[in-house]
Amino acid sequence: MGLRTPEEYIESLRDGREIYYRGERVSDVTRHEILSAAIRHASDLFKLQFDPRYKNMLVYNDPEYGEISSFYKIPRGPSDLKERFKLIYETTRYGRGMFNIIKAIGSDALFALMIVTKRMDKQLGTDYYRRVMEYYKYVVKNDLGLAVAQTDVKGDRSLRPHQQHDPDLYLRIVKTNEKGIVVRGAKVHTTQAIAANELIVLPTRAMTEKDKSYAVAFAIPVNTKGLKLISRPMKAVEEALRDPSFVMGKMNVENETLTVFDDVFVPWERVFMAGEWQFAGSLAVTFPIFHRFTAISYRAAMADLLLGIAKLLAEYNGVDNKSHIRRDIVEVIKYKELLISTALASSDLCMIDELTKIAIPNIIITNVGKLLANEGYLDVVKRVIDVAGGLAATAPSLKDFESPEISHYLEKYLVGKKGVNAKDRVALFNLLRSLISSFGALFGVAMMHAEGSIEASVIELYRSYNYNSSKELALYAAGIKDSIKLFDKS
Numbered sequence: 001m002g003l004r005t006p007e008e009y010i011e012s013l014r015d016g017r018e019i020y021y022r023g024e025r026v027s028d029v030t031r032h033e034i035l036s037a038a039i040r041h042a043s044d045l046f047k048l049q050f051d052p053r054y055k056n057m058l059v060y061n062d063p064e065y066g067e068i069s070s071f072y073k074i075p076r077g078p079s080d081l082k083e084r085f086k087l088i089y090e091t092t093r094y095g096r097g098m099f100n101i102i103k104a105i106g107s108d109a110l111f112a113l114m115i116v117t118k119r120m121d122k123q124l125g126t127d128y129y130r131r132v133m134e135y136y137k138y139v140v141k142n143d144l145g146l147a148v149a150q151t152d153v154k155g156d157r158s159l160r161p162h163q164q165h166d167p168d169l170y171l172r173i174v175k176t177n178e179k180g181i182v183v184r185g186a187k188v189h190t191t192q193a194i195a196a197n198e199l200i201v202l203p204t205r206a207m208t209e210k211d212k213s214y215a216v217a218f219a220i221p222v223n224t225k226g227l228k229l230i231s232r233p234m235k236a237v238e239e240a241l242r243d244p245s246f247v248m249g250k251m252n253v254e255n256e257t258l259t260v261f262d263d264v265f266v267p268w269e270r271v272f273m274a275g276e277w278q279f280a281g282s283l284a285v286t287f288p289i290f291h292r293f294t295a296i297s298y299r300a301a302m303a304d305l306l307l308g309i310a311k312l313l314a315e316y317n318g319v320d321n322k323s324h325i326r327r328d329i330v331e332v333i334k335y336k337e338l339l340i341s342t343a344l345a346s347s348d349l350c351m352i353d354e355l356t357k358i359a360i361p362n363i364i365i366t367n368v369g370k371l372l373a374n375e376g377y378l379d380v381v382k383r384v385i386d387v388a389g390g391l392a393a394t395a396p397s398l399k400d401f402e403s404p405e406i407s408h409y410l411e412k413y414l415v416g417k418k419g420v421n422a423k424d425r426v427a428l429f430n431l432l433r434s435l436i437s438s439f440g441a442l443f444g445v446a447m448m449h450a451e452g453s454i455e456a457s458v459i460e461l462y463r464s465y466n467y468n469s470s471k472e473l474a475l476y477a478a479g480i481k482d483s484i485k486l487f488d489k490s
């Protein structure tokens with residue numbers, strides 16, 4: 001009990017969990033040649049909490065539970081949310097621009113569960129909030145790593161769960177008894193389930209009464225019988241094994257799985273929603289508010305990496321004072337600073353939940369930030385590629401610098417501006433190439449879809465926005481109303 005070392009965390013994953021990689025059963029994920037890279041990355045958060053330089057940021061002294069991971073600190077106001085932004089931003093920078101999700105996503109889900117179960121208990125007389133708080137206590141006291149499976153496989157997207165041609169295309173309750181529930185179905189894109197101790201499961205959308213059996217939320221250990229994790233191929237790690245100088249691929253990766261629930265039993269104490277369809281939508285949208293706040297925080301750090309690459313390559317190539325390069329770089333600055341600004345503004349203008357007193361990031365600003373991140377990412381990458389030139393694709397490997405026959409050619413011809421070390425320059429080109437090739441599919445797709453698709457943010461913004469003051473201004477300017485209220489925030 002208490003904060004765990006990286007070794008304790010890694011040991012805890014040797015628990016018989018059922019994982020598959022490229023069609024083969026993985027006997028021990030912590031020792032698997034490829035998947036262990038995702039475990040190593042997750043373990044960094046356990047390492048950092050014992051580093052005297054970062055302990056202040058990573059560890060929170062909770063009045064009830066003592067020293068806990070700061071990721072699990074329940075936000076109570078703007079300053080807690082700003083600290084959370086900083087925590088996610090800086091730990092992503094520590095991960096060479098790769099987000100470290102293992103405590104962030106689970107805490108996002110726990111905060112949402114606290115808020116929604118409290119409302120549910122008040123309205124329906126259920127007993128879910130107590131269970132969530134017991135579970136939260138178990139998580140923080142044991143310093144657990146969590147994954148969250150919300151996104152169902154969904155079959156025909158235009159149909160509701162109960163209308164699908166196969167009833168298992170959304171996760172559902174197939175049996176209930178005095179001990180608990182049995183669930184069947186599959187979630188998809190589950191980040192770091194292979195590296196988590198526990199999996200929190202949430203509904204992915206609003207439900208109707210006919211979808212009652214699909215309105216389900218719970219938490220289970222990852223080694224629960226019937227839970228099967230089918231990993232995506234980890235191209236970046238496979239490439240890093242061929243070329244160990246590809247540091248990021250070796251050290252900083254996360255994994256996604258198709259997460260199958262083959263009649264999985266969940267005891268009642270771990271069930272947080274079972275059939276209360278009226279609240280499925282509320283849970284499905286409250287979790288993303290926290291999780292999109294997390295998204296803009298880590299995406300700002302990814303932008304910091306792109307900015308660093310662009311500026312250094314502009315300097316190495318001797319073009320950093322050229323006007324179009326300046327414009328490219330300023331676009332990257334704009335992207336990064338807009339994401340930071342939205343994270344800070346959504347902290348300042350947070351909403352305090354009436355029943356739990358939890359600070360919820362501002363829903364409008366968070367979604368604006370998330371949309372900026374969605375829509376701007378590929379444009380920012382385009383800017384960095386414009387600055388870098390063709391070596392972003394054609395640079396030799398760093399291994400070529402180890403060859404006595406050819407290294408002197410690289411040192412002579414790939415030097416860039418006088419005084420630049422050719423190997424440093426090629427290392428940066430290799431890094432950029434990895435971001436747009438071996439990590440390219442992941443980042444390109446993740447920046448569009450992870451934490452909800454573009455349309456999900458558009459829908460949320462359109463429906464939550466308060467148009468009153470804008471409409472009043474238009475009526476006033478058109479001469480339809482002859483006065484306007486000033487300084488009214490509503």
Ligand SMILES: Cc1cc2nc3c(=O)[nH]c(=O)nc-3n(C[C@H](O)[C@H](O)[C@H](O)COP(=O)(O)OP(=O)(O)OC[C@H]3O[C@@H](n4cnc5c(N)ncnc54)[C@H](O)[C@@H]3O)c2cc1C
Nearest residue numbers: 148149150151157189190191445446449450451452453455
């Ligand atoms: C790298 C990565 C990591 C992720 N990690 C997690 C995770 O840890 N946990 C988790 O639960 N999820 C995770 N996700 C899932 C992510 O939230 C989803 O990808 C996202 O919600 C989109 O869902 P989808 O992929 O099923 O795409 P789809 O829903 O199929 O969307 C494809 C397109 O269809 C549109 N569409 C879909 N349904 C409708 C409809 N009914 N009407 C109109 N248009 C529609 C969408 O707007 C989009 O434009 C992750 C995704 C990625 C890419």
